[in-house]
């Protein structure tokens with residue numbers, strides 16, 4: 108199920124804290140950075156915060172600039188993004204600014220929390236996600252029911268930590284503030300646990316007065332059948348590589364990337380690469396790796412078109428090459444049509460051997476783009 112693009116936004120002290128322990132909110136950003144945050148807010152469909160941040164900071168979460176609000180209206184969007192909060196307990200203060208400012212409000216909670224919230228009579232929609240709060244279900248709900256394509260998450264730490272640990276964040280916008288908090292029981296940005304983020308890719312650094320904005324993208328593939336946000340980035344790259352193939356009237360243009368569990372790119376390839384008129388994308392990528400590379404067993408192969416199971420040009424089809432390489436996970440955009448082979452089922456053949464095959468159909472159009480001339 109498609110998710111929104113999830114953008115985490117936070118400001119942090121040099122010693123890694125989100126706040127101090129005083130009663131007032133600690134101002135970590137600079138005035139120009141608050142304006143940058145305002146611009147990001149104006150660009151999203153919804154802003155999400157945890158119930159802990161409502162209790163601690165009592166934020167309004169507005170788009171402050173009248174020009175940005177006018178531009179949203181001119182673009183056919185609501186004046187303010189949807190405001191979303193997450194609470195397990197349903198213990199929310201009806202007097203908090205969150206309920207009385209800005210756009211529509213939504214509480215995402217558990218079955219038990221929903222009973223409590225409904226008694227409060229808040230001017231907000233309430234949706235129960237089940238006995239426990241499941242982040243994938245939450246994101247699916249925001250996308251499919253609320254039409255949220257871009258979600259900005261403004262904390263606090265427990266929310267950011269869970270989204271990064273579960274591989275659900277597309278981007279982290281982190282502002283480093285030139286001060287120390289120094290109080291051990293102040294809230295930290297990130298808590299302990301296993302992060303499914305890999306080594307983050309640095310997208311941008313930008314000084315904003317005395318703070319520094321760093322934009323990062325997680326890189327780690329998902330696990331088994333569960334996609335991560337980074338799976339989308341890698342599959343998009345595979346689709347882009349398909350565009351580099353020399354054109355052909357008799358074969359598909361396909362791109363492939365092999366990525367290690369920790370998000371390291373191991374190899375990439377595309378059809379008819381380097382003057383070989385019959386090489387396939389997955390074959391070209393795997394051929395660049397040592398067959399004994401221990402990272403292959405936990406690697407993911409991203410391929411714009413599902414791996415082939417029949418081919419005349421070489422003894423082994425790509426599904427076989429993937430199995431022989433020991434790879435246990437494949438992410439693809441497009442199931443093979445009957446253009447050259449009838450009833451091809453590379454995904455089924457791999458799944459029958461215990462390989463997890465994830466199909467992300469939202470990339471199908473991108474995978475097909477360099478193959479339009481083959482589809483009558």
Ligand SMILES: NC(=O)c1ccc[n+]([C@@H]2O[C@H](COP(=O)([O-])OP(=O)(O)OC[C@H]3O[C@@H](n4cnc5c(N)ncnc54)[C@H](OP(=O)(O)O)[C@@H]3O)[C@@H](O)[C@H]2O)c1
Pocket residue numbers: 116117118119124125126132133135156157158159160161163164193194195196197198239240261262263264265266267269294
């Ligand atoms: N510097 C910054 O950029 C920034 C940004 C935001 C916040 N902050 C700071 O962060 C602190 C608050 O952070 P926080 O980590 O305590 O709170 P938080 O992340 O805002 O909210 C945590 C709350 O969200 C709900 N929740 C989260 N995950 C859940 C799950 N899996 N299941 C059920 N409920 C879940 C729970 O609500 P219930 O308790 O209702 O069950 C939980 O107590 C404040 O000090 C604030 O100033 C700083």
Ligand SMILES: [Zn+2]
Pocket residue numbers: 387388389390414415424425426
């Ligand atoms: Zn092939």
